[in-house]
Amino acid sequence: MKRVGGKRKQKWKTYTYAYRHTAVTQHGSVYWRTASREVLNHLPAEQPLHIALQTCFSISDSPIWMDSSTRAECHHLEKSIGGAQVLANITGSRAYERFTGNQIAKVYKQKPKEYSQCERISLVSSFAASLFIGDYAPIDYSDGSGMNLLDIHKKTWDETCLNACAPGLKEKLGSVVPSSSVLGNVSSYHVQRYGFSPHCSVVAFTGDNPASLAGMRLEEGDIAVSLGTSDTLFLWIKDPTPALEGHIFINPVHFEDYMALLCFKNGSLMREKIRDNCSSASWEEFSNILRSTPPGNNGHIGFFFDVMEITPQVVGIHRFNAKNQKVSEFPQDVEVRALIEGQFMAKRIYAERLGYKILPQTKILATGGASCNQDILQDLHCNLQHQLLQTL
Ligand SMILES: Nc1ncnc2c1ncn2[C@@H]1O[C@H](COP(=O)(O)OP(=O)(O)O)[C@@H](O)[C@H]1O
Ligand SMILES: O=C(CO)[C@@H](O)[C@H](O)COP(=O)(O)O
Structure with missing residues (x-):
């Protein structure tokens, strides 16, 4: 919108901006x-x-x-x-x-x-x-x-x-x-x-990630998680400390500020693979499993990297039982929960390693294709333990 006319005679003229789909x-x-x-x-x-x-x-x-x-x-x-x-x-x-x-x-x-x-x-x-x-x-x-x-x-x-x-x-x-x-x-x-x-x-x-930061109206202290083909986690920062892990981009809203971002390559495609193997290729069935298995997965934990991951640089599937012994497979319901909990735990650990603080007032905003899945969001919430807002 642009205001035209003098102070007394204010009119608002609408311009079409080819801005939303950028x-x-x-x-x-x-x-x-x-x-x-x-x-x-x-x-x-x-x-x-x-x-x-x-x-x-x-x-x-x-x-x-x-x-x-x-x-x-x-x-x-x-x-x-x-x-x-x-x-x-x-x-x-x-x-x-x-x-x-x-x-x-x-x-x-x-x-x-x-x-x-x-x-x-x-x-x-x-x-x-x-x-x-x-x-x-x-x-x-x-x-x-x-x-x-x-x-x-x-x-x-x-x-x-x-x-x-x-x-x-x-x-x-x-x-x-x-x-x-x-x-x-x-x-x-x-x-x-x-x-x-x-x-x-x-x-x-x-x-897509800078546009999401702008579109989600992220405020300082908030954290955004994008669950698209890749999973990303990003936040608005003022004082960048570039490290050997993660990225600092110039902020798309205020160019004097910055945005910090972590990118995980094994996002939705990895979830789709486990969905196909363990829940009859159905997101509904995948959600049912998440609802019927306990948070913490009775001590079972897994890290699933179908292709070489970006954060961290590893590949392969690694499963551990409650006794911390490496095992080659899990029952299907344990596998689904292990995947989701492992993915979100990694986000939290990497964010904290880079000094990003998840405080009680921190809002976690989720976007991207998988953010339409309430059960995945619930787990994201449990893992990051804070208020969750779904924006798209
Ligand atoms: N109900 C759902 N539950 C979990 N994941 C979903 C669901 N619907 C779509 N997805 C995932 O969303 C992904 C696409 O996300 P999207 O943000 O559109 O992709 P991109 O980041 O490439 O633009 C798909 O790969 C799909 O696995
Ligand atoms: O490489 C990154 C961020 O650095 C990815 O997040 C790409 O921007 C691709 O995103 P999607 O295909 O998941 O939308």
Whole structure:
């Protein structure tokens, strides 16, 4: 809403903001082929985007956050900057395989021709914004913090990190802007083809986790848990202390502040696997089991990492009985409870290890696909032992 008119004659004029649907997966990268800007600037209203843009990408399979094949590039980046902690102090995170700088370094190494044919690299968020404004959209501070390239204090690209990843990267990345920046109006393509108002403003797009922090109106002291494909835990902080575990991003609401985030890769896909094995592929049955088994699981505990976990870096399924003996399987109902309790216990332990305090007044807010499941939420509540608000 924007107020127009003088003090006496106040009117409120409503603008449509293409703002609500800006939450996209973090860390993924899109490689625009040379001369694509021209195409983007003059999209023909009679063509769908996938036809109009079909020649615009120099890499056809864009890497996404689930890729963990860049260990060598991570080592190289940390070595170039003086170590993992130095990198974390500058960019908010030690080198992570899914972080975009390392993904770009791999593209440059394995596909140098395609890299040189690329004039612009977008994140998934700035890519989506580009489609709306009909031009290359800048990367926003918050999502840009998930690249191992941005100095989160100076809010500029770090030259040493850029040079360690690939040549000519600064030009290909363009500028970075605060996450709440208005980028411009929606392009004529959207006005003509989809009937958008030509006055519709486009705000910078950002990653799903920063957008959740903004959308959930998180206050200092609150903790948010996202139960999507990945599980994440994040909070609003003022004084960042980057560590070798977890991430610090620039805050999407107040860019002088920060957000701390922990990411767990074995989230919903792991729960789906146990649901399929132990509760006839039914969430209802899964919930029945959670309701009919006691908190604490009579001392049985399990850690389930189907794929290499991010926090902590381990893989495999590890079950322990009440006598703390490692066992190879559990009865199905014990397995379901062990999974959920193990996942939420890990969140609490890792959050506390990083110094995040869960106080009596702390609100725990849950979002993401699995937050529609009251029984999973109940367990989250038991494990974090505080007031729980479900927001989406
Ligand atoms: N009733 C439910 N109980 C538990 N998990 C659910 C339920 N419904 C959906 N989910 C999970 O939500 C996940 C999708 O979450 P979502 O936030 O949409 O994903 P993303 O983070 O990729 O956008 C699915 O993988 C599914 O396992
Ligand atoms: O890698 C991270 C956060 O650092 C993930 O949380 C991605 O942002 C993907 O999220 P979903 O697929 O779970 O939405």
